[in-house]
């Protein structure tokens with residue numbers, strides 16, 4: 001089997017909130033680069049990448065240039081193709097920036113092809129630990145909402161059957177620690193004590209602030225506090241992790257696998273979060289999962305549950321899947337949720353097919 005052609009398109013995908021219909025800003029879109037990679041025996045692999053922002057045209061070009069190098073290659077030789085990419089750019093590690101973002105789209109498509117070629121869903125091919133995984137609602141309880149809107153959104157998520165959900169602190173303006181705690185408390189008041197509530201800070205606090213507010217938040221019983229300070233401040237994160245009873249999650253901003261080695265060595269987090277696009281695709285995500293398992297740490301996903309469900313379900317240390325619905329509209333069918341668990345597909349590869357009408361609608 002050989003790769004024979006490819007297609008790369010840019011899409012402007014709406015950042016709606018279909019879970020609770022509470023977007024921070026209606027009409028906001030996110031540029032996404034979608035890849036179709038095809039083989040000589042008619043298999044098509046799907047790849048996705050983003051985080052290009054205003055450099056999205058550059059990211060598209062990078063995906064095309066890497067895809068061109070796969071023509072004639074055996075798609076099953078994923079690490080060989082990765083080596084070819086790294087050699088071609090003069091970077092033996094290739095672990096950052098546009099290169100990695102572009103490489104991830106190809107790596108995801110190659111794994112999709114591999115799954116389809118052996119007629120096996122990816123979660124089984126990668127390890128096959130369980131066919132359903134806990135999942136949490138994400139993107140509805142944002143910091144820009146009022147307390148009333150956050151309560152209304154939380155009630156909607158409960159009515160839809162979610163057992164886990166994520167909100168945010170580091171509220172806009174100049175909130176006092178008391179304001180921050182009030183926000184998570186009003187959500188807890190609506191959802192009751194049994195629902196798992198995560199909280200993302202998106203790197204907006206200093207370590208000392210995280211320790212202060214984090215201690216005050218302990219009464220609200222958070223399942224985790226995420227990205228409490230700069231992702232590359234491994235020592236600062238370690239101070240927060242040591243000081244708080246609430247587990248600290250982090251890692252979605254890191255590029256490549258090596259920073260995770262340093263983060264884990266420094267005991268910077270209790271829960272390792274890996275972004276499949278920044279880490280370098282399925283191949284690198286699974287390497288970090290193994291690193292975390294060896295360190296006795298759980299691993300969690302970042303966005304795109306339709307793809308990340310596979311890697312979390314493949315790993316014994318997979319904890320939960322972020323159900324961030326940004327890109328679900330791109331596909332004909334995506335995994336269902338039953339009793340708070342994401343149900344993995346039995347279809348081969350990613351089990352996803354682009355909805356061509358959606359691609360046409362969102363085409364940039």
Ligand SMILES: [Mg+2]
Pocket residue numbers: 200202226227252
């Ligand atoms: Mg986050």
